[in-house]
Amino acid sequence: MISQEQNDTYTRVGRGTPCGELLRRYWQPVALVDELDGPRPVRPVRLLGENFVLFRDEQGRFGMLDRDCPHRGADLAYGRLEAGGLRCPFHGWLFDATGKCLETPAEPVGSKLCDRIRQGSYPVAVRSGIVFAYIGKGTPPAFPDLDCFVAPETHTFAFKGLWECNWLQSLEVGMDPAHASFLHRFFEDEDPEASYGKQFRSTSIDSDLPITKVLREYDRPQISVASVPHGLRLTSLRPIDETQTHVRVTNIVFPQAFVIPMSPTVTITQWHVPVDDHNNYWFTLFTSFTDPLDKKTMREQRLATYPAPDYKPLRNRSNNWGYNPAEQQAQTYLGMGFDINVHDQWACESQGPIQDRTREHLGQSDKAITAYRRLLSAEIEKVAAGETPLMHLDAAQAATLRGPVSFDGVDRAGDVERYWRDGDARRRAAAPWGAEVEA
Amino acid sequence: MTDVTFILRDGSRRTLDIPEGSSVMQAAVMENLKGIDGECGGCLSCATCHVYIEAIGAGELPPIDEEENALLDGVAAERRPESRLSCQILATPGLSGLVLRVPERQM
Structure with missing residues (x-):
């Protein structure tokens, strides 16, 4: 038996909560590699109460970005996978796997807007068929040499x-x-x-x-x-x-x-x-x-x-x-x-x-x-x-x-x-x- | 309501006003009082709500029965003559003024 306050401490995991901050200090499984094997490798991810989009670009690199387009908040999980990144279908803004903005095609020629935009992006690592992401502060921890990570595919x-x-x-x-x-x-x-x-x-x-x-x-x-x-x-x-x-x-x-x-x-x-x-x-x-x-x-x-x-x-x-x-x-x-x-x-x-x-x-x-x-x-x-x-x-x-x-x-x-x-x-x-x- | 004072591990005191009929353990756990665990919720199977009686108010504590006595033999901190399990102490108006000391550990 524990108090309501203690139960909340253990179970509430949004950003800024005590347990949420603890869990953000670890690599978290976010998808099976299988999920990003199909013809359109883009998946929405909801983790610890936050929304992201996970994708694999044309070169096979994984990227996990905040799900809302930094332009006007449309959902990047419906994006177009092309031209070296993920493109928002609303106005064509294009982001690479690191969150770098590559294009804002509706802006006037010579616009520098793109250089000043960066979409939130998170480290991603693949181990044993699982895509892990790190959404916490500082450097992600190392993966331990446990059997499940050391064994071959x-x-x-x-x-x-x-x-x-x-x-x-x-x-x-x-x-x-x-x-x-x-x-x-x-x-x-x-x-x-x-x-x-x-x-x-x-x-x-x-x-x-x-x-x-x-x-x-x-x-x-x-x-x-x-x-x-x-x-x-x-x-x-x-x-x-x-x-x-x-x-x-x-x-x-x-x-x-x-x-x-x-x-x-x-x-x-x-x-x-x-x-x-x-x-x-x-x-x-x-x-x-x-x-x-x-x-x-x-x-x-x-x-x-x-x-x-x-x-x-x-x-x-x-x-x-x-x-x-x-x-x-x-x-x-x-x-x-x-x-x-x-x-x-x-x-x-x-x-x-x-x-x-x-x-x-x-x-x-x-x-x-x-x-x-x-x-x-x-x-x-x-x-x-x-x-x-x-x-x-x-x-x-x-x-x-x-x-x-x-x-x-x-x-x-x-x-x-x-x-x-x-x-x-x-x-x-x-x-x-x-x-x-x-x- | 019954005033019960806890002397915590750091020496500070905290007084809870406990409704009649509630156990001292239950009130302490629900108020997040550090040092009283009460894992079993008061069904006499865990011995993690151990306290030392420092001072008794006007009334009398209920006697220690056989089951409580057996569990007190297994408390993590030293068992002393003034040891009790706080789940077995129900608040009554007569107990107001009770002072309990939290032991060094419950596990």
């Missing part, structure tokens, strides 16, 4: 989806290991072999237990939270019997991503990026430690329920997320189908546009949430005091980060930390792309 796949609620409640579901035993419970286990590219369908490492069975039958995880250089590490233990313990290691990469295992060989890194105070996009990067990913299959699976161009899920509040009481009775705990993304989406969206945390009651299984909020408070205060927040890295610091370890397996030796560290190291040693071990 063949071994990563990126996708995104819209959730109609605040970013923080969406991120908080990613640091809540207990919910998976309930919200994602299936009454029968699928054949893991037939579940390529889906979450929570595989077997745990070193066992023949489907993860769905572990979650269903062992529902009181012992959760511990550790502070680590990238944020938080969560370890969830589910004792199965006297000799076996199910171990799941997950992470928060501060400020906005979690890293979790999808299968023994694939991890998920997922950002929750505020569109504004009431909406956020999740951006997920799948990273494989073994075979190249079948991107076509993974993309088609997801586009079927998160159609382009807005990636708004077909199941949403307007149709009760497809809720089916008969299914809830017989097949799933929630009754909204077998895609666990929908389950999480319902949990978060049903809390309302911004969860009223003055009415919550956190339990011991929510300890990572309270640890994260403490961290968020501390880093918000650092930025307000003019200091550099956690994970706003320089190049030297960024090069020291690895991993992070995310792991799902069954320990039989009674030393869980050694178990997941050894298991992770073996997986990395076998990876074709030289994944290094986290310190």
Whole structure:
């Protein structure tokens, strides 16, 4: 339970708000590279309550500019992509990817107006199929050498989806290991072999237990939270019997991503990026430690329920997320189908546009949430005091980060930390792309 | 309404006028008083609203029951004879003048 004032501090992210200023100190995912692959690579972007236009010029360079034309405010997202930039269809003003005004064709010959105009432009970087932008003050941080950024293009796949609620409640579901035993419970286990590219369908490492069975039958995880250089590490233990313990290691990469295992060989890194105070996009990067990913299959699976161009899920509040009481009775705990993304989406969206945390009651299984909020408070205060927040890295610091370890397996030796560290190291040693071990 | 004074970690004092029936923890959290967390919202599962009783007004505090006693064993700061969980202290007019000290830490 927190006060209204505290809840506002965490959830309001417009320019000038304390948390908004913190989040502006990081690279933010703004689009999939896929979105700028078509015949007209121009996309409107709304990020942290501000409007931009992202485009790729004729030479393939990315640019992100303020969306309103500096002439009379018309919408550059409807611009003409030509002549080395993006042209406003209102009076033909032309801007390049850096925001430089190249032409104001209606002005008299010899006019210098163009030289004195500069459209707001923002640094853009592409990593692993995601376009990131930096809209904060000063120099952008360096990208850390985490698996999802280090792995080759063949071994990563990126996708995104819209959730109609605040970013923080969406991120908080990613640091809540207990919910998976309930919200994602299936009454029968699928054949893991037939579940390529889906979450929570595989077997745990070193066992023949489907993860769905572990979650269903062992529902009181012992959760511990550790502070680590990238944020938080969560370890969830589910004792199965006297000799076996199910171990799941997950992470928060501060400020906005979690890293979790999808299968023994694939991890998920997922950002929750505020569109504004009431909406956020999740951006997920799948990273494989073994075979190249079948991107076509993974993309088609997801586009079927998160159609382009807005990636708004077909199941949403307007149709009760497809809720089916008969299914809830017989097949799933929630009754909204077998895609666990929908389950999480319902949990978060049903809390309302911004969860009223003055009415919550956190339990011991929510300890990572309270640890994260403490961290968020501390880093918000650092930025307000003019200091550099956690994970706003320089190049030297960024090069020291690895991993992070995310792991799902069954320990039989009674030393869980050694178990997941050894298991992770073996997986990395076998990876074709030289994944290094986290310190 | 009940006047309850908190001595904060920096030594400053802050007095809240708490409506009857509200818990001291709830009032402190809703007023953003630093040092009282109250994560569980008052359902006796977190022990993050620990306080030391400095002075009692005219009335009497409710006795410590078994559950509060067990949780007090797990508070992050030192448990002292004057330790209480502020979620278990409901404001009554008789308690006006209560003075509480915020402990060094709750986690």
